[in-house]
Amino acid sequence: MVKITQPHIDKREHLINEAIELFAEKGFEGTSIRDLATRAGVNIAMVNYYFGSKEKLFEAIVAKKASHMRGVLDIILANKALTEIEKLDAIIEGYVTRFFAYPTFHRVLQQELLVSSRDHMHETIIELFIRNTKDVVGIIQKGIKSGVFKKVDPELTFASIIGTLNQVLSSAMMCNKLMNKPKDYNPYDNPQFKKRLITHIQCVVHALLLK
Amino acid sequence: MVKITQPHIDKREHLINEAIELFAEKGFEGTSIRDLATRAGVNIAMVNYYFGSKEKLFEAIVAKKASHMRGVLDIILANKALTEIEKLDAIIEGYVTRFFAYPTFHRVLQQELLVSSRDHMHETIIELFIRNTKDVVGIIQKGIKSGVFKKVDPELTFASIIGTLNQVLSSAMMCNKLMNKPKDYNPYDNPQFKKRLITHIQCVVHALLLK
DNA sequence: TTGTTTAATTTAAACGATTGTTTAATTTTG
């Protein structure tokens, strides 16, 4: 007898992945559990069975995926062989690579940053951002103190890095219009576009910081 | 006899303004018409009476407020006395001023850019962005051709300008944490912070473009 | 001004549909 349903190794993970796609497209409130259950091919009750509630599913999503950039940052920060500007270059590449690998997830995070009604979730995401911000700001400040960097605004410089990336990530349709690609094209699958973005942000940081 | 209700010159406008605040805080789907009616001090039926539907209320919001930057851009573009870099500086100041004057409205727009489920609304907002993008990109390309600007990526340069601004705008709580302000502080009311942001973005553009 | 008529506004109540969640029975698994 042939199995009709896919052999999901971990149904929890499958639900999380499908939820990210739906949340990114329709938003958290705009996505119903029935939408999700249908799309994931499971019963309506399974979401509450696995996660307890819709909101806890959201927390599970954040808990599972949001801390990845921490590891990347820690490795770069611990690398004594890198100069400050090389660290920043590596961080930029790390961010773009990560965001391009999971564009829908980071769209969900951005949505939650904009919507402040789910207080706990909002603060959790901000905490993550703040820690990363302080690390990058620290590198910039160190470079300024040692005289390698010009005296810029460290916090807003990081805002420019992440902001540029988020701007590109916020709407695929907009990217496609600007690149004359068809409407349903996925710009985040395009390695040339990814390279172009990395180069641009690095250029911005170089121009702003290096004397 | 004293009037109990406030003398709203235009109830339509009052509803729009309250809706912007609620949509910015809770999102479009996260805001119920009952929420809005209660907050605005009107009956539940009034939203549909004035706008026809919740979605048309949203369209009314966009139609009323979204085209303002066009006028600002047109004036700057038509000013023959300005050099390219002066135009860009003026555009940056215009954008920051506008966004700081109506931070909640622009948060609503950003949300709608992230959520692509309401197709018509999504495209409308993108059209507005695209037009403005093309104008700014045009200035940068002109500067590059005449040899005044370095050969940068014009589209992504605009993404950096708007992206930096949107990043700052996306969460007041984050701004406050970075500036060591209390949780309920409104950073967009702070003229020094506004000046700081204008200066930073202009610095970025100068560093990136000027030889 | 006056009273009358018509239109615009506002209201409370109800509409059906959909929401997240729970239940209790059933099937699958180890």
Next chain:
DNA sequence: CAAAATTAAACAATCGTTTAAATTAAACAA
């Protein structure tokens, strides 16, 4: 056989919207 997973069905609550009656405002003739 016991535990875990899955199901269909129902739960109360809330959603956007509509209705039909009540109120207010505007228009107009006398």
